[in-house]
Amino acid sequence: MSAAVRVRFAPSPTGHLHVGGARTALFNWLYARHHRGTFVLRIEDTDRSRSTEENIARITEALAWLGLDWDEGPPAPGYRQTERLPIYRAHGERLLAAGRAYYCDCARETLERERQAAQAKKETFRYSGRCRDRGLTAGALRLRIPAEGATVVDDLIHGPVTFEHAQLDDWILVRTDGTPTYNFCVVVDDVTMRITHVIRGDDHLPNTPKQILCYEALGYPVPALAHVSMILGADRSRLSKRHGATSVQAFRDAGIPAEAMVNYLARLGWSHGDQEVFSRAELIELFDIKDVASSGAVFDETKLEWLSHEYLKRLPGGELAALAEPFIRAAGLEPPPGARLAAIVETLKERAKTLVELCQVGRFYFERPAAYEPKAAQTYLTAEGARRLALLGERLAALPDWEAAAIERAYRELLAELGVKLVDLAQLSRLALTGGTASPPIFEVLALLGREETLARLERARAAAGGAA
Numbered sequence: 001m002s003a004a005v006r007v008r009f010a011p012s013p014t015g016h017l018h019v020g021g022a023r024t025a026l027f028n029w030l031y032a033r034h035h036r037g038t039f040v041l042r043i044e045d046t047d048r049s050r051s052t053e054e055n056i057a058r059i060t061e062a063l064a065w066l067g068l069d070w071d072e073g074p075p076a077p078g079y080r081q082t083e084r085l086p087i088y089r090a091h092g093e094r095l096l097a098a099g100r101a102y103y104c105d106c107a108r109e110t111l112e113r114e115r116q117a118a119q120a121k122k123e124t125f126r127y128s129g130r131c132r133d134r135g136l137t138a139g140a141l142r143l144r145i146p147a148e149g150a151t152v153v154d155d156l157i158h159g160p161v162t163f164e165h166a167q168l169d170d171w172i173l174v175r176t177d178g179t180p181t182y183n184f185c186v187v188v189d190d191v192t193m194r195i196t197h198v199i200r201g202d203d204h205l206p207n208t209p210k211q212i213l214c215y216e217a218l219g220y221p222v223p224a225l226a227h228v229s230m231i232l233g234a235d236r237s238r239l240s241k242r243h244g245a246t247s248v249q250a251f252r253d254a255g256i257p258a259e260a261m262v263n264y265l266a267r268l269g270w271s272h273g274d275q276e277v278f279s280r281a282e283l284i285e286l287f288d289i290k291d292v293a294s295s296g297a298v299f300d301e302t303k304l305e306w307l308s309h310e311y312l313k314r315l316p317g318g319e320l321a322a323l324a325e326p327f328i329r330a331a332g333l334e335p336p337p338g339a340r341l342a343a344i345v346e347t348l349k350e351r352a353k354t355l356v357e358l359c360q361v362g363r364f365y366f367e368r369p370a371a372y373e374p375k376a377a378q379t380y381l382t383a384e385g386a387r388r389l390a391l392l393g394e395r396l397a398a399l400p401d402w403e404a405a406a407i408e409r410a411y412r413e414l415l416a417e418l419g420v421k422l423v424d425l426a427q428l429s430r431l432a433l434t435g436g437t438a439s440p441p442i443f444e445v446l447a448l449l450g451r452e453e454t455l456a457r458l459e460r461a462r463a464a465a466g467g468a469a
Contacts, residue, residue: 005037041073369435
């Protein structure tokens with residue numbers, strides 16, 4: 001790159017961070033990190049009716065969870081549009097003085113009638129420009145658009161996109177009440193923050209020719225532009241709440257690890273051969289905005305859960321335990337400390353797609369089963385089952401060492417005496433210890449539950465079998 005890369009993510013704090021916004025933030029962050037540039041966070045909060053401090057906190061929290069750290073931005077001053085009103089005012093005055101903007105006093109009712117008339121004719125409404133040469137000294141400030149010609153958006157993803165000036169109108173820079181409009185703020189912010197590359201959703205593409213003409217009117221260079229296609233639902237319409245969860249926090253709370261979420265968002269519209277699983281370092285090394293597809297990407301929760309499972313399987317026990325602990329507590333359970341929890345989650349990570357599911361399949365580690373699976377209980381909790389549980393309890397109680405290998409030897413000795421298969425005694429044990437017949441390897445389960453808890457659960461099941469008999 002000939003100059004230092006500076007990119008920005010500029011959310012409007014009107015709600016949670018949508019996964020589409022998160023992907024835009026990620027693409028900007030990866031581009032900055034790949035080129036050793038600067039990632040700027042800017043808050044576009046001029047919509048006073050919907051922008052809240054709570055929403056700003058939600059957005060920054062989501063970005064932090066994803067690990068998308070910003071080099072410039074809040075809480076430092078000057079990165080919220082409501083803090084920059086004098087800057088917009090000065091640029092508006094510049095355009096007015098240069099004859100590139102003019103005041104308009106057309107009543108809202110007049111403009112609405114003209115808009116409705118255009119709609120009736122199935123035409124795009126375009127302001128007539130009646131105030132262009134009236135020399136007014138007050139009103140709404142409009143940008144003077146060239147009457148002829150076209151503006152070409154040289155997009156890094158879509159290629160050249162041409163907009164005829166005849167389809168544009170003299171758009172408002174500053175409203176009658178003195179508040180600047182979104183498109184004007186964006187231009188002023190990007191040039192004063194020295195943004196070199198604007199990477200954003202392609203829903204902004206129709207606004208881009210207006211913004212380019214504003215850059216040119218101010219005498220500023222136009223940054224490189226890249227418009228990322230929308231994320232789609234399964235029906236190929238724009239992803240929205242009707243498709244299910246869409247906010248970053250919703251997926252975090254559902255137990256998707258942050259690294260899996262980052263990996264999945266990166267693969268929505270970007271690829272590197274057939275590779276599916278990437279480390280963060282690999283994403284930074286390989287990412288180029290020019291490799292992003294121009295077509296929309298479908299959000300597939302099944303694929304996201306597959307990636308989540310891949311990440312859980314690859315995490316060392318200690319790291320997985322740290323991620324799982326808040327979810328265990330949220331389920332009303334008390335996790336054991338340190339190494340024991342790490343050993344427990346090691347037995348579960350092949351069995352869970354999310355951290356929430358990991359807690360569900362491993363719940364028996366933290367509390368005794370409230371009930372036994374009815375069908376399994378009918379099969380195993382019989383008079384013979386009660387006898388086998390009593391014998392097993394005696395053998396295990398006498399073990400000098402409580403570890404998996406010793407437990408397995410005790411089982412196999414009893415199997416030889418009883419003349420039954422391992423599966424028979426293992427399933428009976430699983431039912432007694434977990435309430436069901438699916439669990440991690442049974443000897444590991446016993447070792448992790450501990451002697452006292454294991455014997456108590458076996459006795460409880462024996463009593464239930466005796467009662468059933």
